[in-house]
Amino acid sequence: MEKKLGKKGKIKRAAQRYWQYYILFLPCAVLFILFSYIPMGGIILAFKEYIPRLGVYGSPLADPFYRHFLKLFEDAYFWTVLKNTLVLSGLRLAIGFFFPVLLALLFNELKFKAFGKTVQTVLFIPYFISWVVLAGILKQVFGNDGFVNSALTAMGGNGVKFLTQGGPFLALVILSEIWKGCGYGMIIYLAAITSIDRGLYEAVEIDGGNRLHKMIYITLPGISGTIAVQFILSLSGILNGGFDQIFNLYSVPVYDVADILDTYLYRVGLAEGKVELGTALGLFKSAIGFCLVVFSNKITKKLGGNGIW
């Protein structure tokens, strides 16, 4: 009895002292409940037969409750789309992940401040251009009579069908993404480099080390925490093929390599209105993404890193 009273008193005192802070938190709480947590509750539809009249919670359970997942996994096209997504993400990670790291390391070695500033500004610009616009630009520049093909034929070569042929299309997708994101990635790592203790570099100099030694023994270990965090984030997005980019660039001739989970989910769930199937597919994606973050975060921590929480 006494303990209970004590607890009540505690809550009362906290409320008196801190109520203004809770009010400050309220806008964020309301928005997250409406637009994040209530939609999460809607995931239950993956196990139900949706009847709009009965609403999300009133609709009856599917029989068996995993019926929509069976349907999803039995569809051969699902596996094609999953494979496309993994190929795209895998290539993106393998080719694109370390490029910004390399850029930051090299940038750190640049001698002229003014030149460096220009480089930084210019390389950041593509990050701010939407995929709608960028797709417009890419279609102009890489189209059959665009700049690149004009240049290729002018030099006596053959034109390449970047937009309608599987292999060249994938290359275009991956390289354009690296091109778009490298300026941003570089700044993240540069910010980490500025926090490295200058004294460490002097110590290497005193020991007779050269620039390469400094890069390998001081700079790289100094930003390894940031690299790990970026890696966790990329890994968690492995089932995100990049709806923005693909949707604006792809066309029927490249569907067999470029149709990804996100575009498929959009077509099934919203365009065709197969609500339960779309929800099941979304849950599949979110759940795997979630597991990957938690898992890779654990491993980073085991290896002595900071992780993201």
Add this chain to the structure above:
Amino acid sequence: MVRKKRNFNVVDGLIMAFFVLLVLITLVPVLNILSLSISDDYSAIHNRGMLFPDVRHVDFGAYAAVFNSKAVYSSFFLSLLITLLATLLHMVVTVTAGYALSVKNLPGRRAMMFFVLFTMLFNGGLVPTYLAISSYGLVDSFFVLFVPGAASGYSIVLMKNYILQIPSSMQEAAEMDGANPFYILLRIIVPLSVPIIATVSLFCAVGKWNDWTTAFFYIKSKRWLWPFQNVLQALVVNMDSSNGDIIDLSKLGEAFKNALIVVSIIPITIAYLCAQKYFVKGLFLGSVKE
């Protein structure tokens, strides 16, 4: 120790050449589009003006056409408006929540933190989100364009971390003088958080300006609620000349498309150049963990 001025050697030259090449790769497409947007049909037919316009065939007609098209300029101003509203709302939510979460002895802080972090790790997915938003009656409404994404876990965490590295002595002194949290937030925290506020605002503004998926999913029948990116998408990416109600594309040709692209990039470039000086500081200090 004063850093010795080292000589410029071959390695430096190579590194510099590498960055010059990268800058060129970034600028060439932009030059290409700029040049084509002010070239006339003669250049287009003869494959001229790929990088620099042929001075004898310069024509600004495409820009006139862009600003004479009602569909284009009304969506341009609609986009400016929703970008402004979205950024304001986003900053209010981010600053207030970030400040509340930075109060170390606030009871329930861990739970609140988890509440925010979890939204970054897991989501309901496209279809349940659509059903929720439609159940609020927001489909085809003006508000759907800037309200649903207003709270972002990333921004709130960045903000919280930034506030935590502000020396707490000032806040404590103000508290002793009897200042309430709202006063401290407005008079102490906000003025000291300009770099992170500039950085987060810029990212939010750019994200909103570039956002086409929201209208694509949630604006079904009211075409006048289409932001600029969606109009652009219909005209440039899908090469959708069947939109007879907007513009007859066949008459306007390549220069018009390129002029549209240039116009779409101008507001972001201005915003970027204004906020640039805060960037590295804002990004870095926000990412330091407590």
